[in-house]
Amino acid sequence: MGTALVYHEDMTATRLLWDDPECEIECPERLTAALDGLRQRGLQQRCLCLTACEASEEELGMVHSPEYVALVRRTQTLDKEELQALSKQFDAVYFHPNTFHCARLAVGAALQLVDAVLTGAVHNGLALVRPPGHHSQKEAANGFCVFNNVAIAAKHAKQKYGLQRILIVDWDIHHGQGIQYIFDDDPSVLYFSWHRYEHGRFWPFLQESDAHAVGQGQGQGFTVNLPWNQVGMGNADYLAAFLHVLLPLAFEFDPELVLVSAGFDSAIGDPEGRMRATPECFAHLTQLMQVLAGGRICAVLEGGYHLESLAQSVCMMVQTLLGDPTPPLLGLMVPCQSALESIQSVQTAQAPHWTSLQQNVAPVLGPSTRFPEGRSLPLLAENPTYEAAEAALSPLQGELCLRPTPPICTAVALAVPGAALALPPGVLLQEESALREETEAWARLHKSLFQDESLVALGKILCLLGGILDGQVRNGIAVTAALATAATVEVIIQRCLSHGAQRLLCVALGQLDRPLDLADDGVLWLNIRGKEAAVESMFHISTPLPQVRGRVAVWRGSHCLLVFLGVPAHNPGSLRFGGWLQEPVAVSRSEPEALPLSPQTTGGFLSCILGLVLPLAYGFQPDVVLMALGPAHGLQNAQAALLASVLRGPAGGRILAVVEEESILQLARTLAQVLLGEAPPSLGPFLMASPEEIRALRLLKAQLEPRWKLLQAAAPPPGSCSPIA
Ligand code: Q9C
Ligand code: ZN
Numbered sequence: 185m186g187t188a189l190v191y192h193e194d195m196t197a198t199r200l201l202w203d204d205p206e207c208e209i210e211c212p213e214r215l216t217a218a219l220d221g222l223r224q225r226g227l228q229q230r231c232l233c234l235t236a237c238e239a240s241e242e243e244l245g246m247v248h249s250p251e252y253v254a255l256v257r258r259t260q261t262l263d264k265e266e267l268q269a270l271s272k273q274f275d276a277v278y279f280h281p282n283t284f285h286c287a288r289l290a291v292g293a294a295l296q297l298v299d300a301v302l303t304g305a306v307h308n309g310l311a312l313v314r315p316p317g318h319h320s321q322k323e324a325a326n327g328f329c330v331f332n333n334v335a336i337a338a339k340h341a342k343q344k345y346g347l348q349r350i351l352i353v354d355w356d357i358h359h360g361q362g363i364q365y366i367f368d369d370d371p372s373v374l375y376f377s378w379h380r381y382e383h384g385r386f387w388p389f390l391q392e393s394d395a396h397a398v399g400q401g402q403g404q405g406f407t408v409n410l411p412w413n414q415v416g417m418g419n420a421d422y423l424a425a426f427l428h429v430l431l432p433l434a435f436e437f438d439p440e441l442v443l444v445s446a447g448f449d450s451a452i453g454d455p456e457g458r459m460r461a462t463p464e465c466f467a468h469l470t471q472l473m474q475v476l477a478g479g480r481i482c483a484v485l486e487g488g489y490h491l492e493s494l495a496q497s498v499c500m501m502v503q504t505l506l507g508d509p510t511p512p513l514l515g516l517m518v519p520c521q522s523a524l525e526s527i528q529s530v531q532t533a534q535a536p537h538w539t540s541l542q543q544n545v546a547p548v549l550g551p552s553t554r555f556p557e558g559r560s561l562p563l564l565a566e567n568p569t570y571e572a573a574e575a576a577l578s579p580l581q582g583e584l585c586l587r588p589t590p591p592i593c594t595a596v597a598l599a600v601p602g603a604a605l606a607l608p609p610g611v612l613l614q615e616e617s618a619l620r621e622e623t624e625a626w627a628r629l630h631k632s633l634f635q636d637e638s639l640v641a642l643g644k645i646l647c648l649l650g651g652i653l654d655g656q657v658r659n660g661i662a663v664t665a666a667l668a669t670a671a672t673v674e675v676i677i678q679r680c681l682s683h684g685a686q687r688l689l690c691v692a693l694g695q696l697d698r699p700l701d702l703a704d705d706g707v708l709w710l711n712i713r714g715k716e717a718a719v720e721s722m723f724h725i726s727t728p729l730p731q732v733r734g735r736v737a738v739w740r741g742s743h744c745l746l747v748f749l750g751v752p753a754h755n756p757g758s759l760r761f762g763g764w765l766q767e768p769v770a771v772s773r774s775e776p777e778a779l780p781l782s783p784q785t786t787g788g789f790l791s792c793i794l795g796l797v798l799p800l801a802y803g804f805q806p807d808v809v810l811m812a813l814g815p816a817h818g819l820q821n822a823q824a825a826l827l828a829s830v831l832r833g834p835a836g837g838r839i840l841a842v843v844e845e846e847s848i849l850q851l852a853r854t855l856a857q858v859l860l861g862e863a864p865p866s867l868g869p870f871l872m873a874s875p876e877e878i879r880a881l882r883l884l885k886a887q888l889e890p891r892w893k894l895l896q897a898a899a900p901p902p903g904s905c906s907p908i909a
Pocket of ligand 2: 356357358447449486487488
């Protein structure tokens, strides 16, 4: 299992044969640059390389009309003048005698990738193709696109594999109007696109690219447009869009497959996009998507016209698909005002269709949140040019090469030597310990809780932590002896700080108190536990995780499914209404059925992670992340796995998970899997957050927003007027 790379060199055989400044950027070197980049970094060699085959005309017919296919077929025998005349009938298109062959290979590559992923041959993959596809329509070529590669791939996944929910993430900087038209009334395909829009003044100049276009008929709410109304959007803006729009909807949609219209004209240096997101941003966007659909991601190249930026961004994506850690994100993590306005407009347009947006916990944007002067880009001036981008990219490239991947992927330190654990292959058992004297010195500094077994465990944990801090080990799991978690966490924090870590993020779950005498700034302590929301300081935050231990009872009626939460196991008579879903769920009995209940709603959990934890974590830009599961943490394994998976992002993959011995077994195995780069298990059906959860999160965000700007993403409560004048 791994990552597929689908390609055929014939796809470099189409090119512009006449003068046309608009089309000349779509050149064969785009593919060779991306491929050379992958080869130079040794990434191609780690992929399962598949040679693309042409799609059949029947496959093209899933989206395109026979007349249009025949028209493109006839271009094979046209001369230059005829090709040029035909090209003029479309907007921003050129034909070449090889166009038909290349365009069929491009579709074929996308289909092979879907087959490889859905048959389980690989986890995920990328198809490097030309011509791109997302602008092309049933009977029209458009914007360099001839056949709609990704749309045909989605139809194929539905027809051949019976998939019912497919998410398309189009991060190309142009609106993929072709995909939007094809699935406009289809609720089985959720299409998300962000694009340079400038209030309609940017190509393709369409009203239907704006946020108010949400799909038609049954498909309402399944088209999600996020228009960027200014150029210069950067890492924080893209991240905010994922955390506050795409991911909440995607979790609620619960896709079985994610297709990515992976255009890299949204990256820095691109002459079309004029945006500022750096290549590493695409590693983070990819990693965030990996928690969806069991990690089944098929990415298909669309645009991307700055060769160096394209190559680096493609490498970042493939590296992440392969499970490598994400490099730290550069730049001030503050979304700009225009981005926040765009995010708000799509939240408002989509709120009627998505529970997770109706419950948006972000506070309303006030004048105090206006963006400070001198925004987030250290790399480029106001209007990025090729030259400025080149200058900005070359040092970056050096940095990318200088950051070696640690030789050891994931290590696990166990409290009891030889405890039988079914750890996944590829995990190193931490046998080596820190020196006895050193371990005892640390233990003495922190109470007398470490004796015998717990002292042995501490020695191994210190050694593992040393490996992470020195770059020998990527990440790890520390299993503490019973009741030693709090003391171990204290030692770990002190050890990190004494090693020179500038910023340490501690996500402490359950009953763990922030160690006394910690200076603010260096350590961000985020406690997720079952008590009141509290902001002790901007670096000491508690958020509740309601402990609704008990059961869910599910009744399926003819029109709706009722889900009751919080039936305590010992008192099945007292029901508390939690929420209801209209979608039929796979429950076939008409009898009430008891299911094990998560300690809180999935909606509440996700709001907490996407709306609070990740914005804080990315805003803090830690060197190391500590995720500690203390007593009574109340997280299900799948929730802990999701949290560990996404917390790999903010600190370049340097994460240490601390768990207590008793809670181990399956949990350690699940955590080890996600730390190795596998997708976390499903959270189960989406249940809307409870009013208490929403209230608590709202309160916290209102207090924290002045310091942590990634929290901003205001959706006005229904009925209120826009706060942005
Ligand atoms: N300066 C793709 O990226 N030209 N197509 C727009 C605005 C057409 C882009 C002119 C751009 C088509 C796949
Ligand atoms: Zn594009």
